[in-house]
Amino acid sequence: MKIVIIKYNAGNIQSVLFALERIGIEAEVTDDTAKIQQADKVIFPGVGEASSAMQYLKERKLDVVIKGLKQPVFGICLGMQLLCNYSEENDTDCLGIIPVNVKKFQPGLNQTEVFKVPQIGWNNIYDLRSPLFEGVERNSYIYNVHSYYAEDSEYTIAKCNYATEYAAAIKKDNFYGVQFHTEKSAAVGERILKNFIGL
């Protein structure tokens, strides 16, 4: 099986490679169109800022390549957000593959908690509705670092709550995205990565 990680100007690619290595999976990091198109599975990671990432993808026509993919695609964090329609981060039109908008967390209070932005740390996921979460218990903890989130919608396959209930994971057709960092979420994250590879 050929696994490809899309190379672009967003960090944490090395972390994803290492996480795959820990579960015994080899992957190639590339921005080569043919290699991406011919891969069995495509991982689209990302830590960074939406507008500069989109600009980078467009300049290299990777936006068109990603939109045309038919094999399972896995967006992580910014990668997930870029699969969506639109992000409030610097008013960015994203790839528009999954018709969901990405909004910014508002710092604030409720009765019991102070909400800081970014959300940094371990939170629980629930309403797990995909083979992506096979063997993952409800309310498992996953690691998050983000200021923006995808709104809950019919494309939600896992939920999380931080000041508001939002989509921790989304899916449409062959495109999957998770907001949290599977590559840093200990055994749970490794299980989800393994599940994706096994789809």
Add this chain to the structure above:
Amino acid sequence: MLTKRIIPCLDIKDGRTVKGTNFVDLRDAGDPVELGSLYAKQGADELVFLDITATVEKRKTLVELVRRIARHVNIPFTVGGGISSVADVNALLENGADKISVNTAAFKNPGLITALSKEFGSQCVVLAIDTKLEDDGEWYVYLNGGRKKTAIKAKDWAKQGVMHGAGEILLTSMNHDGTKQGFAIDITKYMVENLSVPVIASGGGGKMEHFKDIFEKTGVDAALAASIFHFNEISIPDLKDYLKSNNILVRK
């Protein structure tokens, strides 16, 4: 719900942990990767590696160490110590660090925080502040690992740091550090209530009650400690069980 984080801190010199440990089951207690992996298995939420290597030449080994950590440790980690440029940070992040922490260099040049947060996002820029309560009742910023006093108050510098783009504050009370008498409640509480970003409390954690206190009394997001974990005076699983039984939300 977001859980409170427990963060062991490992001091690194020339690629080795400095303080030694009491873990009998480690093959090499001085190996940061082995110790970090053990903490990850025990349920640590994050790790901080603080490089105190003196010479620039030897600091190059840090990047190789970061790469080894990232390969073997499956939880997030922050790297700090002597970071003073975008290029430094780029090398660390590219090799798998999740966050970096800046201290003295950022104080001398706050533009560094801005540059780093623009380039890599504020979520990976931790501003470390070493602070000491003086006789006048104010907390002042100290630099160079606590050796050099400044005339700037920690409260002001923290707010400025966040304005410049810091995504998290690592607050160490020098009055409490090493005492094992508990964390600094007042200044931590002030930071939590007045900053829009997460705060990590550091310095003084000696008993499990101290962790409960700092979370309960300040709402702080994370607590960091070093030697009590290294010498197994408090085990992370025990600490988490204890916090959980006291209704503090932790990842188990």
